[in-house]
Amino acid sequence: MxxxxxxxxxxxxxxxxxxxxxxxxxxxxxxxxxxxxxxxxxxxxxxxxxxxxxxxxxxxxxxxxxxxxxxxxxxxxxxxxxxxxxxxxxxxxxxxxxxxxxxxxxxxxxxxxxxxxxxxxxPIEEFLEGLYHLKVPYIIITVLFLAYRYTFLFMQEIKSIQRALASRLFSGGIHINALKVYGELSGGLFIKSVDRSEHVYRAMSSRCFQGKMPVSSPSxxxxxxxxxxxxxxxxxxxxxxxxxxx
Incomplete structure (x- = not known):
């Protein structure tokens, strides 16, 4: 850049x-x-x-x-x-x-x-804090922040899957065997996402998170x-x- x-x-x-x-x-x-x-x-x-x-x-x-x-x-x-x-x-x-x-x-x-x-x-943190000070409901801000944060983790997971497929010489395409692989990967990714969301929920609950992201005083x-x-x-x-x- x-x-x-x-x-x-x-x-x-x-x-x-x-x-x-x-x-x-x-x-x-x-x-x-x-x-x-x-x-x-x-x-x-x-x-x-x-x-x-x-x-x-x-x-x-x-x-x-x-x-x-x-x-x-x-x-x-x-x-x-x-x-x-x-x-x-x-x-x-x-x-x-x-x-x-x-x-x-x-x-x-x-x-x-x-x-x-x-x-x-x-920074995204300042943008979301600005939305909070503009009286946007805090639940929306929390959802946006968590979605932004875990989008990067999701993309890392996708890249890991791509590397694993490449190491196994998977050629892709649209045929019955490839579609089976896509289905298995999608199912596994969905299960991992649900499992990760459960771990995140438990971790945040143990830290007394009430659904409101901490923000600083507005300048x-x-x-x-x-x-x-x-x-x-x-x-x-x-x-x-x-x-x-x-």
């Missing part, structure tokens, strides 16, 4: 004004930006919102190549969504179908960019945090006003 070093889900070692942005203010700005983008119905204005999000991400220290790699993950899903929309009315496709597909794709890209900025410029929101949030909200509101007036 070049000069970027990742720790958890965020980019560490890069001192940017995005990283210094208070988590609560940043999260509120990102969500309001996404809601505003979704409400737009003009591709040109949505494209302007996408440019604003990209420029903001670049100013925060994220590289263009990093953003493109993340946004390219959406391309297969956008293609699967766009093809039925465009061809659903028969051939030749009507222009309004191209218009609608382009509008949805731009909305998805702009929203994805805002979410990338929100998630990678802060004060500075005037600079408010300025960043206001500018973000102003841009999307400005685009909405332009659409309504024009």
């Amino acid at each position: 070049g000069r970027y070093h990742f720790k958890g889900n965020h980019i560490a070692g890069v001192n940017t004004w995005g990283r210094a942005w208070d988590t609560r203010a940043k999260t509120a700005a990102a969500l309001l930006f996404v809601f505003g983008v979704v409400s737009l119905n003009t591709p040109v204005l949505v494209l302007a919102a996408l440019f604003f999000a990209l420029i903001s991400a670049l100013l925060m220290g994220l590289s263009f190549s990093f953003l493109m790699k993340k946004l390219l993950l959406l391309v297969p899903f956008l293609a699967l969504m766009s093809v039925p929309i465009i061809l659903g009315g028969g051939l030749p496709p009507a222009m309004d179908r191209y218009y609608f597909a382009a509008l949805l794709s731009l909305k998805a890209l702009a929203s994805m960019t805002a979410m990338i900025v929100m998630l990678v410029t802060q 004060p929101i500075t005037s600079m945090d408010m300025i960043k949030t206001i500018v973000t909200v102003f841009v999307v509101v400005f685009l909405i006003v332009i659409e309504q007036v024009v």
Whole structure:
């Protein structure tokens, strides 16, 4: 990743004004930006919102190549969504179908960019603490944190299975013997997951865990945090006003 070093889900070692942005203010700005983008119905204005999000991400220290790699993950899903929309009315496709597909794709890209900025410029722990201080129910935060934590363990388990299969010269494919192997592995993985969840539950219960993750006291929101949030909200509101007036 070049000069970027990742720790958890965020980019560490890069001192940017995005990283210094208070988590609560940043999260509120990102969500309001996404809601505003979704409400737009003009591709040109949505494209302007996408440019604003990209420029903001670049100013925060994220590289263009990093953003493109993340946004390219959406391309297969956008293609699967766009093809039925465009061809659903028969051939030749009507222009309004191209218009609608382009509008949805731009909305998805702009929203994805805002979410990338929100998630990678802060540790997941700070993000979840910010949600708690925004009065999100603590049970949801606990579930999100545990899901995030044990996703990595699940991926390690998958990699271990892949190495075991490779060491046994398993070729894969779709045939009866391979399907039997897939079924056995899926069943074993499910049993291991249930067993691990039971061990985790007992360990947390023995430590008097009541379903609420410990959080620190919120830091004060500075005037600079408010300025960043206001500018973000102003841009999307400005685009909405332009659409309504024009």
